[in-house]
Amino acid sequence: MQTEKPLVSVLMTTYNREKYLDQAVESVLASSYKNFELIIVDDQSKDRSLTIAESYAERDPRVKVVLNEKNLGDYPNRNKAASLAKGKYLKYVDADDMIYPNGLDVLVAGMEKFPEAGFGLGSLQQDKFRIFPFLLTPEEAYKRHYFEQQLFHKAPLSAIIRKDAFDAVGGFTGRRFLGDFEMWHILAARYPVVLMPHGIVWYREHEEQEMQNNRTDFTVPFKYLKCAEEMIVSDSCPLSEADRQRALQKLHWNQARYILGVGKNHSRKTMREMKKLTPFSYFQLLTLAMKKPE
DSSP states (O other), X not given: OOOSSOSEEEEEEESSOTTTXXXXXXXXXXXXXXXXXXXXXXXXXXXXXXXHHHHHHHHOTTXXXXXXXXXXXXXXXXXXXXXXXXXXXXXXXXXXXXXXXXXXXXXXXXXXXXXXXXXXXXXXXXXXXXXXXXXXXXXXXXXXXXXXXXXXXXXXXXXXXXXXXXXXXXXXXXXXXXXXXXXXXXXXXXXXXXXXXXXXXXXXXXXXSGGGGGGTOTHHHHHHHHHHHHHHHSTTOOSOHHHHHHHHHHHHHHHHXXXXXXXXXXXXXXXXXXXXXXXXXXXXXXXXXXXXXX
16 A cells, blocks of 8 residues: 655656657556555656656556646656655656566565665676676776776666666756756766666667667767766766776777768768867877777
8 A cells, every 4th residue: 555655756748649658657557566656747748758658647546647737848847746756756757668576576575685776776787896786986987987888878777776866867858869968967977876677678779769769860879978978077976086087088089989980981071070079189089089088
């Protein structure tokens, strides 16, 4: 039986997702963990998404449905959903994804084990030395991402966030494409992060996702590299000065290789546009690309 105040607020933002919404909602309602609310915020869908969502609210008191007065877009709508949450933790499950029945149990147990953590991220692979869950300090999280294996590329589906931490950093900034990547950097600079087991959520890939722009807009991957550079040079970056320089060398190497690769294989115009966003000459880009950082 649900308590008056749920521990977890599951947030589902939707816009024209009638093909997938039933499965997404059913996956949440099938959770073995029961102390949650499910908040569905419809962003002025043109299909039956709102009707489908409201049908679940009529049957289950844990489901709340909100219709935005106007279309907000992806990240502003995520912030809107978070503003309505009553739980200690925020768990995004997008309207085209699903969570396994034990997913909330695993995520909540990990966060409760490490109350100092600001958020948790699911891993794609097991750790070589430790079993999940385990805690990373801000410095350890940045080191892991930049020198061992990527952490901050995860979508919101892979995360659970302490609501007070989310509110303290002001939510998502709204930067298109980069919102998740940027948010994990911001949170990890300020709070420890729990690494969670993999295999507790299911991410659907389809042609209607905005991420498909990565395949046609060659500036998008470069924007991630520039965002990473911003995070590394920020005053809030928890890395030592030596590690900052190592990370920057690696990023500049990747930027150079990417810019020159786009020019060689796709578009010289796009190459020139991206080069303007760096302080490097073409000769410097060539020099950087030829020597892989240690």
